[in-house]
Amino acid sequence: MKRILFGMIAIVLIMLLAACTEEDDTNENEEEEEEIPTQVETVEATEGDLVIDRLVYGRTSPSSTAPVGLQNPGEVDTLEVENGDQVEEDDLIATIATPAGNQDITASAAGEITNLEASEGDRVSTEEPLAVVADLDSMILTFSVTADVQKLFSTEDTLDVVIDDNEYEAEITEIGKMPDDTGLYPVEATVENEDGDILPGMIGEMSVPENRVEESIIVPTEAITRVDDEAFVYVIDGDQIANQIAVTVQETQSDETAIEGEVQAGDEIVVDGQLTLNDGSAVNVVEGE
The missing domain is CATH 2.40.50.100 (RNA polymerase II/Efflux pump adaptor protein, barrel-sandwich hybrid domain)
Known part of the structure; x- marks a missing residue:
C-alpha cells in the first residue's frame, strides 16, 4: 500500500515539474519574441528645387599684362x-x-x-621684356570644355568657383564658338581678386547648373535603399514604427536626391540604421553626433 502511495506522489511531482518547465519555456519564448527597437537617426524630408551641377576646372591668369620692353x-x-x-x-x-x-x-x-x-x-x-606689369586686381579663369558643357554657359552668368579652398563669384565673359587644337571649346570668366589671394596658375573649380528638378521632395541621398532595382525610404510614424515606402528617384546629387512617392515634406526619414530595418520594424530615434 505504501509503495502505491509513494508511486502516486512521485507521479504528481513529475507532472508538477513538467508543468513548471513548460511554463518557463513559454515565458522564455515570449521574451525572445519581444522585438528590441532598432536605433536610427532621422531627418525631415523637404520640398524644393534640386539643381544638378557639373564641375569644370580652369586655370587663373592676370586680366591683362603689359611687357616692359x-x-x-x-x-x-x-x-x-x-x-x-x-x-x-x-x-x-x-x-x-x-x-x-x-x-x-x-x-x-x-x-x-x-x-x-x-x-x-x-x-x-x-x-x-625686362619685366611684365600684370593686372592682378581681377583674374581670368580659362576653361576648356566639350560642346555639351559649352551649351550650359551664357555670357554675364555669375557662377560659384572655388580657388585654393576659397569661394568666389565668377562672371562668364567669353564663350568660344570654335574648338581649339584639342577639340575643346574655351570659356573665360572674370574673378575679382581684391585681397590678392589668387595667383596666376591656380586651379579653379566651377559649378555649372546642368539640370533642375522643381518642386520635388528632397531627401538625403544616404536615406535611399535599393532592393532588386527598386528604391525605398523608411518613414517613421508616431508609434515609432518604420514604414518602408517605395519611391522613384528623379535626380541625385552627392548629398541630396529628388524623389517621387508617398512621402511628404516634414516626414521623418531614416538616414542611419535603415539597412537593418524591415517594413514595420520598431525603432528608437536618436540624435546624430
Missing part, C-alpha cells in the same frame, strides 16, 4: 622695383646704360611687377 640693349644702371611691387602708369622701372646714353624705362600700365629677373649690373637685351 627696352629700346636698346645695355646694362642695368639702377633698378627701382622688384617682383611684387605695385606701380602706376609711367612709374620709373629702371635706368639702362647704353652706348647712346642712359635710358629711363617706365611702366606702360598700372599693376604688379612680375617676371623681373635682372639685377643692377646685368646686361639686358631687346629680345626679352
Whole structure:
C-alpha cells in the first residue's frame, strides 16, 4: 500500500515539474519574441528645387599684362622695383646704360611687377621684356570644355568657383564658338581678386547648373535603399514604427536626391540604421553626433 502511495506522489511531482518547465519555456519564448527597437537617426524630408551641377576646372591668369620692353640693349644702371611691387602708369622701372646714353624705362600700365629677373649690373637685351606689369586686381579663369558643357554657359552668368579652398563669384565673359587644337571649346570668366589671394596658375573649380528638378521632395541621398532595382525610404510614424515606402528617384546629387512617392515634406526619414530595418520594424530615434 505504501509503495502505491509513494508511486502516486512521485507521479504528481513529475507532472508538477513538467508543468513548471513548460511554463518557463513559454515565458522564455515570449521574451525572445519581444522585438528590441532598432536605433536610427532621422531627418525631415523637404520640398524644393534640386539643381544638378557639373564641375569644370580652369586655370587663373592676370586680366591683362603689359611687357616692359627696352629700346636698346645695355646694362642695368639702377633698378627701382622688384617682383611684387605695385606701380602706376609711367612709374620709373629702371635706368639702362647704353652706348647712346642712359635710358629711363617706365611702366606702360598700372599693376604688379612680375617676371623681373635682372639685377643692377646685368646686361639686358631687346629680345626679352625686362619685366611684365600684370593686372592682378581681377583674374581670368580659362576653361576648356566639350560642346555639351559649352551649351550650359551664357555670357554675364555669375557662377560659384572655388580657388585654393576659397569661394568666389565668377562672371562668364567669353564663350568660344570654335574648338581649339584639342577639340575643346574655351570659356573665360572674370574673378575679382581684391585681397590678392589668387595667383596666376591656380586651379579653379566651377559649378555649372546642368539640370533642375522643381518642386520635388528632397531627401538625403544616404536615406535611399535599393532592393532588386527598386528604391525605398523608411518613414517613421508616431508609434515609432518604420514604414518602408517605395519611391522613384528623379535626380541625385552627392548629398541630396529628388524623389517621387508617398512621402511628404516634414516626414521623418531614416538616414542611419535603415539597412537593418524591415517594413514595420520598431525603432528608437536618436540624435546624430
